[in-house]
Amino acid sequence: MCVAKAFYLYNMQKRQHVTIKDIAREVGISVSTVSRALRGSTEINENTRRLVQELARKLNYTPNPIALSLKEKKTKVIGVIVPEIANYFCSAVIAGIEDIAYSKGYHVVIFQSHEKYEREVTNIELMASRRVDGVLISVSNETRDGKHIQKLIDLGIPVVMFDRICDEVNTPRVVTDDAAGVYEATCHLIEQGYTRVAHISMAPWLSVSRNRMKGYMEALKKYKIPVEKKWIVYCDFDFTHVKRALIKLLKERPKPNAIIAASERLALDSFEVLRDLGLRIPEDIALAGFFDNPVSQLIDPSLTSIHQPTFDIGQSSARMLIDMVENNSLQHSLKTIELKTTLDIKASSLCLPENRDTGKKRRLMK
Numbered sequence: 001m002c003v004a005k006a007f008y009l010y011n012m013q014k015r016q017h018v019t020i021k022d023i024a025r026e027v028g029i030s031v032s033t034v035s036r037a038l039r040g041s042t043e044i045n046e047n048t049r050r051l052v053q054e055l056a057r058k059l060n061y062t063p064n065p066i067a068l069s070l071k072e073k074k075t076k077v078i079g080v081i082v083p084e085i086a087n088y089f090c091s092a093v094i095a096g097i098e099d100i101a102y103s104k105g106y107h108v109v110i111f112q113s114h115e116k117y118e119r120e121v122t123n124i125e126l127m128a129s130r131r132v133d134g135v136l137i138s139v140s141n142e143t144r145d146g147k148h149i150q151k152l153i154d155l156g157i158p159v160v161m162f163d164r165i166c167d168e169v170n171t172p173r174v175v176t177d178d179a180a181g182v183y184e185a186t187c188h189l190i191e192q193g194y195t196r197v198a199h200i201s202m203a204p205w206l207s208v209s210r211n212r213m214k215g216y217m218e219a220l221k222k223y224k225i226p227v228e229k230k231w232i233v234y235c236d237f238d239f240t241h242v243k244r245a246l247i248k249l250l251k252e253r254p255k256p257n258a259i260i261a262a263s264e265r266l267a268l269d270s271f272e273v274l275r276d277l278g279l280r281i282p283e284d285i286a287l288a289g290f291f292d293n294p295v296s297q298l299i300d301p302s303l304t305s306i307h308q309p310t311f312d313i314g315q316s317s318a319r320m321l322i323d324m325v326e327n328n329s330l331q332h333s334l335k336t337i338e339l340k341t342t343l344d345i346k347a348s349s350l351c352l353p354e355n356r357d358t359g360k361k362r363r364l365m366k
Contacts, residue, residue: 003133008226018061019061020034020035020038020061020144022059023052023055023056023059025275026055026230027048027051027052027055027063031332033048033052034052037052037053037131038052038053038056038061039047056090058079064169073130073361075130075132075133075134076105076106076111077107077108077109077130077132077254078101078106078132078133078135078136078318078321079108079111079123079127079130079132079134079135079136080094080097080108080109080110080135080324081112081113081120081123081135081136081137082094082110082112082113082114082138083113083114083138083139083140083141083164084115085112087188087264087265088264088294088295088310089163089264089293089308090138092292092302092310092311092360093112093162093163093310093311093313093317094281094314095311095314096310096311096312096314096315096317097136097314097316097317097318098318098319099314099318100318100319100322101318106133106322108130108301109127111126111127112335114140114238115140115142115237116140116142117140117143117144119140120137120139120140120142122329123147124137124148124149124151124152127152128151128155128157130235133157133158134157134159134321134324135152135159135160135319135321135324136160136161136162136317136321137149137159137161137162138159138161138162138163138164138165139161139206141206141236141237142203142221143164143166143206144205145168146166146168146169149161149166149167149169153169155170156330158171158321158329158330159321159330160172160173160174160317160320160321160324160332161173161174161259162174162175162313163175163176163208163308163313164206164208165207167208170201171330171331172320172324172331172334172335173336173337174317174320174333175208175336175337175338176308176309176313176314176339176340176341177338177339177341178211178212178215179211179212179215179218180340180341181212181215181306181341181343182199182212182213182214182215182216182219182221182260182262182306183215183216183288185260185288185289185343186199186215186216186260187222187223188304188349189260189286189349190219190225192349192350192351193351194257194258194282194286194349195223195225195257196228196254196255196256196258197220197225197231197256197257197258197260198228198232198249198258198260198266199212199216199232199259199260200233200235200245200246200249200259200260200262200266200270201213201232201234201262201263201266202235202237202262202263202266203232203234203236204234204287208254209234209262212262212290218270220363224234228256230249230252231249231256233246233249233253235266236304237265237266239269239273242266242273243269243276246259246270246273246274247273249278250268250285251281251292253360256283256285257286257287258282258287258288258349259274259286259288259289260288260289261287261288261289261290261291262290262359263289263290264289264290264291267288267289267291267303268287268291268293270287270289271287271299271303273349274287281301282301282347282348282349284349286302286348286349286350287304287348288303288348288349289303289305289306290304290305290306290308291303291305291306292305292308297346298349301346301347301348302346302347303346303348304345304347304348304349305344305346306322306342306343307341307342308339308341309340309341312339313339316337320334320337330357344356
């Protein structure tokens with residue numbers, strides 16, 4: 001290689017970004033030919049194709065994502081809105097989303113609503129202005145309607161909802177069988193001899209709350225246990241509010257001898273409040289709830305948990321959304337994906353010695 005040519009290649013490598021125009025100029029062919037050669041098109045002569053690809057490697061050429069997005073009219077970016085990243089459920093779902101997105105050449109931008117409707121709306125508006133290719137969303141505890149989500153769809157931006165959804169928005173979603181999860185956990189508590197089971201839930205207008213309440217009611221009905229409305233408590237995610245609600249609940253007569261919590265945050269807050277009140281778990285009151293955080297194995301006593309397949313939720317949501325984006329569709333052939341929960345029984349709900357006979361009888365009644 002002559003000195004002039006070597007110097008030319010050295011200067012190109014020193015640039016911040018080598019373009020296909022640089023490669024075309026060096027090889028002496030058109031930009032469109034270089035572009036096709038880099039894509040491995042069989043329309044290009046094999047020798048030319050090899051020459052272009054070798055030079056691209058030598059110069060550390062990488063495609064310009066902005067140029068690609070303008071050409072394809074896609075940004076290769078998907079937006080994700082979750083209530084709170086600090087929530088283990090959300091962080092595990094995001095891991096699943098990123099796993100699929102990056103494998104398909106997409107980048108992920110994450111927004112938090114912090115359980116606030118107004119912030120969720122602002123996040124939606126920002127993503128629309130940034131021209132993301134699609135949006136994955138789990139709505140906040142305050143979200144009562146989906147008008148802001150429908151606006152995205154009306155703009156031609158595909159949306160997939162996961163976990164917490166808005167029934168009124170006609171778009172694909174990925175959920176778990178929430179009713180079955182709570183049903184199984186409530187039945188377990190009753191079979192252990194805890195017949196006065198309270199239910200602490202999120203906002204009643206959320207579909208996820210309704211489904212989990214349905215499972216709770218069905219379990220009580222199975223064992224012919226009357227529903228005590230005073231044992232059904234709806235909370236926001238403020239610890240002080242949860243503590244106040246639990247103190248009031250435990251003043252009821254008769255008071256519940258078990259609690260089933262409808263979310264990870266509520267389960268952990270309930271555990272903390274019960275311990276702060278000096279109550280022994282499960283000797284004074286049993287506890288179970290939705291809880292995917294590995295810390296459930298470390299706290300004492302370990303917490304009986306309804307597990308959701310968090311990573312799978314993220315993967316399924318991302319896979320569905322990217323299919324919609326690449327097919328230029330606002331719908332998907334799989335309108336709803338419903339995944340199963342599992343019950344992990346730990347010390348916080350185990351049968352007390354004095355309840356063993358009762359628990360055995362109830363199991364035989366099944």
